[in-house]
Amino acid sequence: MTPPVIEMKGITKSFPGVRALGDVSFEVRAGEVQALVGENGAGKSTLIKILSGVYHADAGEVRLNGEAVHFSHPVESLHAGIAVIYQEFSLLPERTVAQNLFLGREPRTRFGLIDGARMRAEAREVLSLFAAAGRIDPDRMVGELDVATQQVVEIAKAVSTGARVVVMDEPTAALNEAECEELFTTVDTLRERGVAIIYITHRMREITRLADRVTVLKDGEVAARFDTVPAPEAIVRAMVGRDIADFYAPPATSEEIGEPVLSVRGAGNDRLHDIGLDVRAGEIVGLAGIQGAGRVALAMALFGESPFDRGEVTLNGGTVDFRSPRAAITGGVGLLPGDRKGEGLVLMQSVRDNGMLTSRAFAPLWSSDRRNTRADTTRMDELLDHMEIRAASYDQDIRALSGGNQQKAIVARWLSMRPKLLIFIEPTRGIDVNSKAGIYHLMRDLAREGAGILMISSDLPEVIGAADRVLVMQQGRIVAEFPHGASEQDIMHAATEEREVAA
Structure with missing residues (x-):
């Protein structure tokens, strides 16, 4: 040696x-x-x-x-x-x-x-x-x-x-x-x-x-x-x-899964084709696929960033056509970006201010939310407490927090908007193992409170362990569906199998 x-x-x-x-x-x-x-x-x-x-x-x-x-x-x-x-x-x-x-x-x-x-x-x-x-x-x-x-x-x-x-x-x-x-x-x-x-x-x-x-x-x-x-x-x-078996919360039971929060039928744009999926209340749906399969493109379409130009989307039973992220947020969709530091946080602002970014931006000009009243900050502090965020003070800059606590602060921001659908993109990227477990259990708690959750992750064991169902994408299409506990081999085979694409 x-x-x-x-x-x-x-x-x-x-x-x-x-x-x-x-x-x-x-x-x-x-x-x-x-x-x-x-x-x-x-x-x-x-x-x-x-x-x-x-x-x-x-x-x-x-x-x-x-x-x-x-x-x-x-x-x-x-x-x-x-x-x-x-x-x-x-x-x-x-x-x-x-x-x-x-x-x-x-x-x-x-x-x-x-x-x-x-x-x-x-x-x-x-x-x-x-x-x-x-x-x-x-x-x-x-x-x-x-x-x-x-x-x-x-x-x-x-x-x-x-x-x-x-x-x-x-x-x-x-x-x-x-x-x-x-x-x-x-x-x-x-x-x-x-x-x-x-x-x-x-x-x-x-x-x-x-x-x-x-x-x-x-x-x-x-x-x-x-x-x-x-x-x-x-x-x-x-x-x-x-x-490691304790990391993932138990999957949802049939009694915990309700009616569809999100339904998509025949939807598409220049990157997505004939998308059909349901996300039910109380359910975590995972999206798997190799790079470029269309997972993030689907998230951006649902969030109004790159809208569908055909098909039908319903949210809580009502037809929607989100043409911008603002419209999606107003309609009840929240998105946690894959790059939380670059796209989700203002690092030089406090934990509390980051939690209140969206509610302030969407509050009417005459609303107290824009004036940062004691009631507003108290409500946000209660949400941050509910997220069990570890911080010396909610007044400290959010850049000082660990990745897991930063992620929880973004979740608290969306909870203040009471979303019907939450989209998580790479929810545990750059987060330590113990904090990952906290995020998985947090997602399950949110689902049990009635939200529908769509999770996109490049970590296949994470998708399998955290999701109730796994949808596999390839070339902008959903090509397979697997129940909780499916094998990595079966999912990867579906993600990489050569297929004839209809004209």
Whole structure:
């Protein structure tokens, strides 16, 4: 067994009133993927920030290739060969790919000028290591690239510095299923090149697919180490102290399911064809399918963002034709976007203000809701309490909350509008395992209170575990339906089976 590239021994770190890490030891070897997992607040980020020189440990030591190191700044750790890739990229959108790869260390001519031709050539050489190289033009502006391609550029930037240790923090949080597979190929490439990879994720499928070993943190301490990757149940049990079977609420009984809240018949537009579905009161309906199958397009059509141009839609028995999100919201439809930070939250505003955004926007000019009266704030605080949101105060900026609590705040916002239909897009993206369970049970509680819920997720086990029925989409059509508890194999077969499309 090769010696560790990185050894962290007895790391302890406290902040005022909080012990973030207590006697944590961790190591990673060249050419391996070491998964670092734990709930939000378990200490993962603090440990990585100590490794990269953002924080200084109160006790313990960090060794790089057997030598003790003390980084006082992230630049020092980068020069030592440690690159950290965070969820929020450090790329400059108005610079080219090549300029981003060599920012601050551009090759120069003998006259001291930037050698653009050499920089582009070296950029192509670095990018050639990755499967996505064929579609990445070194002269293209980074801001024009999709998220998955930007991530490849971020990883290539780390490789171009000669990094021997790469830390990836929730790298698939904003990626679809196809993009995830591409990232996995990139990780495999780095491993083959002997790079040591610390991979932080909440997704069990990624751990099973990529990791060689697993370290679990809980409450700032090492809860478990696995030298081979165990079944997901063992990892979850170490993280949260309970079995994975307890994560999903029991499915709805026949007595709990009522009349259709939503009915769609023969509906379509330029991306959707002959859509027919029902979502009943008390029921959670999952939408499955590969990327581009039409799941999000269906959500946007129901929400009035990309309206149907044919067919019939009824909501609570009345025919509707939503031509805008405002019309859909007024009609009783709520939508939780897949990108909660980019599309669902105002991060610099308080938890309470985020909860009241929609009710204020839709209140008449003379309504008290626009004036933020004591009664309005009390009503919102009661909803936030009902969501069991963990916050020091509802006056604090929502950016300070965990992903799970941010998601609950968006749900509270919609509950204030009393929607008949709630559409959840990627409801647990970027949320830790324990918070996921809270979201699943929250969805079930909302259904039991009479709402109809349509859930779209790229995590197939999540769709199977949380939904009462699963509808499978392909090429803009609903092609199959499965009851609760269907197998992943059957659903994926339906999602990928070649079909003749009627003219």
